[in-house]
Amino acid sequence: MPDADALPLVEAQLRRFLRREVDAGSLEAGGRISDAMLAKVAELGLFGLSIPERWGGLELGLAGCCSVVTQLARSDRSLATTVGLHNGLGVRPLIDRGGDALRARWLPRLAAGEVIASFAATEAGAGSDLTRAATLATLDGDHVVVEGEKHFVTNGGFAGLFTILARTPDRGGARGQALVLVPRDTPGVTVGPEEHKLGLRASSTVTVRFDGVRVPADHVLGEPGAGASDALAALEWGRTLMAAGCVGTAVAATDAALEHVRTRRQFGRPLLSFPSVRQHVAAMLRESFAMQALVMAAGRAERRGDELSHLATAAKIVCSEGAFDLCDRAIQLHGGLGYLEGSGVARMLRDARVTRIFEGANEVLLARLGTALYAAESSAERRRLHEHDGPLAARFDDVDAHLEVALIRAREIHGLAGVRAQTLLQAFARADIALAAASACLASRSPERALAHQAAEDQLDRAERWIVAAAGAPERSARDALLVEPWVERRLDASPSSEVRA
C-alpha cells in the first residue's frame, strides 16, 4: 500500500492513541516502557511501518515512517526512539540484505511487534570508530560463532532479535566486517541491566554479551566482509528517522513555549508582546521549518531512489543541534518554570541531548563530510534540491559558488595535508549542510512561503559565516591538533584538582 493510502489512516489512529494513552512524564516516571504499552504500539501496526506488505507490514517509505516518528516524538521521545530504531536500523538490514527464508521467518513477527528489533554496533573500544569493533563472527562449518560485547544497545532490554556488527576474520581482510542476525534466545546471549541515562529514560539501553553464540551461516546479512558499508546504508534510514524524532521534539518545544508566552503576563503585558520574546519565537519557527524541510527532502530522495547518505547526514546534524537549541530557547522563554520538570520542556532538553552523539557523533560526521568535500567527492551531491528561480535562489547559487571557491583555494594551499585539518573540514561541512537546509526550505511545498524564504535565508547566512570561518580555520586547526599552546599542555599535564585563576 503506498504512503498516500496507508499513512492518513495510521496517523489518525496514532493521534487518538497519543492523546488518550501517552503521557511522557508518567512514562518516564514508570521506568522502561511497559510491555502493555509496547503491545498497544504493536496493535497500531507501528512496528511494521517500514516492512513490506508481503510480510505483514505497512510498507511505508522513509517519508511516511518519518511522519509517524515525528508524531510520536511530539508526545514522547522514548516511544519515538523505540519505534524509529526498530523500523530503521533494526529491520532494514534484514529487509535489504537477508535471504528469503530468513525474511519469511522473522519479518512477519517483527511487523506484528511480537518480536522487537535492535541494532548493536558500539563497543567499549569502538564508538565513533566502528572499524575498531572487536566482536568476532567466525565461520565454523555451516554456522557462525559470535564472540564479543556490545554497548549502548537501544531496544536491547526487550528486543527479540539483534543485528550486530562483527569482524569477519575469514572474509574482507583486516577490517572485514559483517552484519549478523542473532535471536535473543540463542544460547550464549546475555542481556545486561538497563543503563541510567540523562534522557530517553523510558527507552531501553543495555549492554549485550555474546559468548560463543552459534547461529546458522545464513544469519550473516549481505556479503561477509561488507558489513561496514551495509551498516552505513542502514544508518541512512536510522539517521533520517532520528532527525524526524528531533523535528517532533522541536515542534513540541515550540508549542509549549508558544502556549506559555501567550498566557504568561509580566510587567502588565503578555510575554508575547515583548520584541525579544517574539524574536525567540520567530527563530524557533524558522529553525523547526528548516529541520522539517530537510527530513522531507530526505524522504523524497528515498522515494525517488536517489542517493540518500548526504541528506541523511545533513538532517541528522541540523536536526539534532536544532532540537537542542529549540528546547533551550523554550526553557528560556518559560523562565524559572522551564527549569522545573513539571513544565515538560526540561525533559525534552534531556531527551534531545543524546541525538548529537548517537548514530554518529556530529563532530565525526562533520569531519567525514568535510573530507569528502575537500576531496571533491561530494560537490555534486550538494546541488540544488529546489528547482525554481528568484532572488533567494540566486543568492543560494552565489553562496554555493563561494563555498566551491573556498574549497579550491584550501586545496591549493594545503594539498593532501588538508584532509587531516579537522577544524577546516568541519567548517566546510557546516557550510555545506546549511546550504542543503537552505535548498530544502526553498524546495518545500509548504504554503507558508514567507516562512520558507526566511528559514532559507537563515541557513544561507549560516553557510556564509562558516565559509568565512573556514578561511581562518587552518591555523586554528593546526594549533588544536598539535596542542602547541603551552598553556594547553600545562593544563593537560596538571592534576585534576589544580585550579585556574583568572
Added chain:
Amino acid sequence: MLETPDGRRSRTIELIAEILEVQVDTVRPPQRLREDLGLDSLQSLELLSLLGEELRLELPMEEALELETVEDACAFVERTVAANA
C-alpha cells in the same frame, strides 16, 4: 632508512600496518586498500597524507585518489620522490 627506494617501500608498508593496527607482515603489495584492507576512499587519503608528512613529500591529491593497492601507494611515493629530486 628513507633515503633508499627499499627503505621508503618498507616504511610505506609499515605505516599502512600502523594505521590499520595490524601486523606488518599481513600487509602485502598486491592487496587493495579498499576491498582487502577495509579502508574507504577518505581513509586512504588520510593514510597518504600521513605518508606525505612522514616522508616529507608533497603528494598531489588528484593522483592520491586514484591509488588502489599497497603497491600503487609504494610506486606513488617513488614517483613523487623522483619528481621532486
